[in-house]
Amino acid sequence: MKLLLINPVSQFRKGFLNSDITRFPPLAYGIISALTPEHWEVEIIDENYDPFKFKEADLVGLTGFTSSIYRAYQIAEIYKKNNIPVVIGGIHASMMPDEAANFADSVVVGEVESVWKKLLEDFENGQMRKFYHGERLSLDNIPPIDYSIFNPAYLVSSTLTTRGCPFDCEFCTVTAFNGGKYRMRPVENVLDEIEKMPQDKFFFVDDNIIGYSKASKEHARQIFQGIIDRGIKKTWWSQASLNFAKEPELLKLAYESGCRLIFIGVEAETEEGLISTNKKLNKKIGVEKFNESFDKIREVGIAVLGSFIFGLDSDGVEDIRNRREFIKNANVDCYQTGILTPMPGTKTFKRMDAEGRIVRNNYPKDWEYYSVYDVTFKPAKMSMNELESEMKDLWYDVYSKKNMMKKFMSGLRKTKNVDSASWALATNFSYRNMMVDLFGDDVFTIESLIGPYQKMMKGDS
Ligand code: SF4
DSSP states (O other), X not given: OEEEEEEOOOSSOOGGGGSGGGOOOOHHHHHHHHHSOTTSEXXXXXXXXXXXXXXXXXXXXXXXXXXXXXXXXXHHHHXXXXXXXXXXXXXXHHHSHHHHHTTOSEEEESOSTTTHHHHHHHHHTTOOOSEEEOOOOOGGGSOOOOGGGSOTTOSSEEEOSEEOOSOOOTTOOHHHHHOSSXXXXXXXXXXXXXXXXXXXXXXXXXXOTTOSSHHHHHHHHHHHHHXXXXXXXXXXXXXXXXXGXXXXXHHHHHHHTTEEEEEEEEEOSSHHHHHHHTOHHHHHHOGGGHHHHHHHHHHTTOEEEEEEEESOTTOOHHHHHHHHHHHHHSSOSEEEEEEOXXXXXXXXXXXXXXXXXXXXXXXXXXXXXXXXXXXXXXXXXXXXXXXXXXXHHHHHHHTSHHHHHHHHHHHHHHHOXXXXXXXXXXXXXXXXXXXXXXXXXXXXXXXXXXXXHHHHHHTOO
């Protein structure tokens, strides 16, 4: 029996995936491969590296974020025409199961661990069902991830330590998909995996690596300490809440264990913006404390990647411009600057849909626009054109060579760590890569910068 797993990559907005440093292996397939019984052969086609080419299989597995789901459906249709059954799972299919069912013989709704073996058993007996609803199990049930199926060209590996979030920010799908309970993976399982990864850089894909309680901070502490005790010499980055700044000991340990960059969901620098996204955590900290908090993280040597959202219902043109200035002057080393996007399954989607404000609604084709770099809805306080044009100006400004170098120098001074400042610079370059994709008129990519250096190292002239 052969299981063919395909990682679809949207050909419409490839931006972030143009660069090796921001491509991550499709972790779900490493879990699925580990859950698949031995009598199955597992193969992967990963469009991050290999353009899709039809291959025979007994069963095809597909997953995708909303922005790549149309590509997944296109591939599913090819297999459908060839009478090869297809199963689709992942975040988008879980939020839109009926839509996914139009393209697949079976849809996994929710987390896959509790249903995968049953699905394969049913398939072998000719009784595969249309839907399988995964339970949110304890994370002891995540098997050791099978890294052998991933393309060795990946520069950065990934793993996870937790799932779930007790908050319910309006725009976010985490709580709908992984639930409101913060679940933690056994520390030893995580450490074994880090040792096993072939790469020396990795990403903890957690939505908040330190969590929301004493117990979750202790879990994070044990992981950081375990990395040090085992003598693992790898560098890593992850995501965390701004509360991380209040944990000096934990921050120090994170740095010593190899943390060089932390993604913080800042969202907005105004109280109105935070209220509009229901970002309670940041509101509690207080916008006036943001810069001080960023610096507390940077002072231990970890660079800060601040994530900001534009086009909130509280945003007019002036607010977009103010946020742009805030970012340029803020104590963050690099920044994600995305447009509010009503992802299916979120409260934002339900609200905007009910208000008739979603404009990109020719589904499934229009899901390609849901990458946070396109305007998909009618903003509350400006026109779509105004938001688009403000964002274009903003991107050219914040990702200009001048501003990125300014951030790099400030990062170097504050973190006193070349690695951290360089990761931040490379991250900004990757975001700038998006602009190449969006506007097609930029040659200042990370590859253009490091290309001559790489050639020199290889001895080419
Ligand atoms: S944005 Fe972060 S804090 Fe808010 S619901 Fe999502 S994961 Fe939780």
